[in-house]
Amino acid sequence: MTFSDQHQVDPGLPDQPGFRLARGVARMLRSLDHAVLCEFVPSRGLRVDVISITPTGEIWIVECKSCRADFAGDRKWQNYLEWSDRFYWAVDTDFPDDLLPPDTGLIRADAYGAEILRDSPLTKMTGARRTRLTRDIARIASIRLQGLTDPAGTGPD
Structure with missing residues (x-):
């Protein structure tokens, strides 16, 4: 079962699978009382799909991958690690989970919700970087x- 099985189809929903995953992830993170932004640039040349600040101040980054090719083409994801305390992948039910590095978090998502399947290890950022971010x-x-x-x-201007 997917989260969307519980809801009517939303005709205003974007066709792009990545945007659908990001929406479901953002909904789940908000339910955990995170402050969430989609499409954020932490540093020149990097753009994360979802970033959030937890109630305790941790910063999470979630990269949404809609298919094997999307993941294989991502050459920058390791650069995101230094910009977060926890790093997660968000994928749909058809994604082959074994492609994802086991030392990262895993979220199953669709356009209507998400759930954490594997927690990400905590790797605290430096204080100066956290303040700037x-x-x-x-x-x-x-x-x-x-x-x-x-x-x-x-x-x-």
């Missing part, structure tokens, strides 16, 4: 919220 997450979240509140508003 937390500030950057807050700034991006605020800018995105302002864009929703006032789409005609502009930032610096």
